[in-house]
Amino acid sequence: MNDPIRIGIIGMGGFAGQHHDAVATLEAAGECRLVCTCDPAMDSFAERQQDLRFAERGVRLFTEYQQMLDACRDELDLVTIPTPIPLHAPMHRACVDRKLPAYLEKPPTVNADELESMIEVDSRACKVTNVGFNFIVEPERQQLKQRIIDGEFGDVQRVSYLGLSPRAHTYYLRANWAGRLLLNGNLVLDSCIGNAMAHQAHDTLFWCGTDSLWSWGALTSVDAELYRAHAIEGTDTVFIKAQIAQGPELRIAMSHGCANVAIMRERIECSNATIDYQLNFSNGSCWDATVRWNDGRVDQWSTNGTATLVSNIKRHLDYLRGQFDRPVTTLADSRPFVHLNDLMYLASGKITTVPASMVSVEPMPDGTGDLLHIQNLTEVSEQFVDTGAFPSAQGAAWAAAGGQATPADLPRLLPVVQAIAAEAPINR
Numbered sequence: 001m002n003d004p005i006r007i008g009i010i011g012m013g014g015f016a017g018q019h020h021d022a023v024a025t026l027e028a029a030g031e032c033r034l035v036c037t038c039d040p041a042m043d044s045f046a047e048r049q050q051d052l053r054f055a056e057r058g059v060r061l062f063t064e065y066q067q068m069l070d071a072c073r074d075e076l077d078l079v080t081i082p083t084p085i086p087l088h089a090p091m092h093r094a095c096v097d098r099k100l101p102a103y104l105e106k107p108p109t110v111n112a113d114e115l116e117s118m119i120e121v122d123s124r125a126c127k128v129t130n131v132g133f134n135f136i137v138e139p140e141r142q143q144l145k146q147r148i149i150d151g152e153f154g155d156v157q158r159v160s161y162l163g164l165s166p167r168a169h170t171y172y173l174r175a176n177w178a179g180r181l182l183l184n185g186n187l188v189l190d191s192c193i194g195n196a197m198a199h200q201a202h203d204t205l206f207w208c209g210t211d212s213l214w215s216w217g218a219l220t221s222v223d224a225e226l227y228r229a230h231a232i233e234g235t236d237t238v239f240i241k242a243q244i245a246q247g248p249e250l251r252i253a254m255s256h257g258c259a260n261v262a263i264m265r266e267r268i269e270c271s272n273a274t275i276d277y278q279l280n281f282s283n284g285s286c287w288d289a290t291v292r293w294n295d296g297r298v299d300q301w302s303t304n305g306t307a308t309l310v311s312n313i314k315r316h317l318d319y320l321r322g323q324f325d326r327p328v329t330t331l332a333d334s335r336p337f338v339h340l341n342d343l344m345y346l347a348s349g350k351i352t353t354v355p356a357s358m359v360s361v362e363p364m365p366d367g368t369g370d371l372l373h374i375q376n377l378t379e380v381s382e383q384f385v386d387t388g389a390f391p392s393a394q395g396a397a398w399a400a401a402g403g404q405a406t407p408a409d410l411p412r413l414l415p416v417v418q419a420i421a422a423e424a425p426i427n428r
Helices: 016-028 042-051 065-075 085-097 112-122 139-149 169-173 192-196 198-208 309-320 332-348 377-387 407-422
Strands: 005-010 032-038 060-062 078-081 102-105 130-132 156-164 219-228 237-244 249-255 263-270 273-279 287-293 298-302 359-363 370-374 403-405
Touching: 005 016, 005 065, 016 032, 016 309, 032 065, 042 060, 060 065, 065 085, 078 085, 078 309, 085 102, 085 112, 112 332, 112 407, 130 309, 139 198, 139 273, 139 287, 156 198, 156 377, 192 198, 192 237, 192 249, 192 332, 198 249, 198 263, 198 332, 219 332, 237 332, 237 377, 249 377, 332 403, 332 407
Parallel strands: 005 032, 005 078, 032 060, 078 102, 102 130, 156 249
Antiparallel strands: 156 263, 219 237, 219 403, 237 249, 263 273, 273 287, 287 298, 359 370
């Protein structure tokens, strides 16, 4: 595959639009060529087709993905699948059955059973499928992980993530699955951890995987409390504490129910040093790393902004060319993330609605919507990742205790989620 790799993209709207932009950038650099794309509402994207110069680039258009794959299978080296999560499994299977390599957007699925089926399907693939979790593609992260594996910082004792990422209420109106637990009886489990900050949750499990560079932490138990500030069926605020088989404890606090604050910080606490990896909001594609050694030394560096969709797709093109022996994240590597996402619902057993009296409303500066902020959320979240005390244990007025689950509970996921959805204040 020394010539430009020939790509098909399933979809035009939503995140597929970013795939089109990324592939156009790589095509301009001579890395690939877009052969075809499809969308059931292709006619509604006429202006977008002009912007992307489809006619000039010779891109073939279809309204149905299987028709596209059948018509173009001999012209394709890769198919990207940036579609709604419930469509991932059948589309991935369609590519594998036609011996077409696939790049699958994250998360691959939210159903642990379905993931196992997808892993089995991928065992027959002509090339291993990549799952598009963003940040592990950074060379700096891989180098840091290797230093951890080599024991430079001592034993990994705890990994945590604090993610406060504001979303306006309009965020939940962008698609019929947004903020949903179920759609047409199928699991959706849209949430801050299952969607927007799935990348960072996957990162934490990468740091927990102390067996080798390409290993992720395996879960033995999960404790969780789930909340909602927005008028949605699902959760917008999660607190998770998990035990990892390799030894570390994992703590995650995430929320979209916050305003005037944005924090994305990964922390790895080792026996000899504590490492913070924090998003630099002045340059949203860069992360600042700080190592605070127990002896008082401090080391700092920043990434060079390579954690982009362009770099992720480019890395998979290089894998297809034989420059790497594996994708960055395989379907099997995604197993800890999918288990974590499922087990938090099984552990909590409910989603607690934060009373309106404990949620402040602040209009966005551009007037496009309102941001909600749960009372004392920042302080409660900081204390959770620092001490492991859940909001209910801290005495937060809006909190309610959750529970614990283990991987043995995974077969109960659907009925538990159905019961949670039945209690939701809004079903749309």
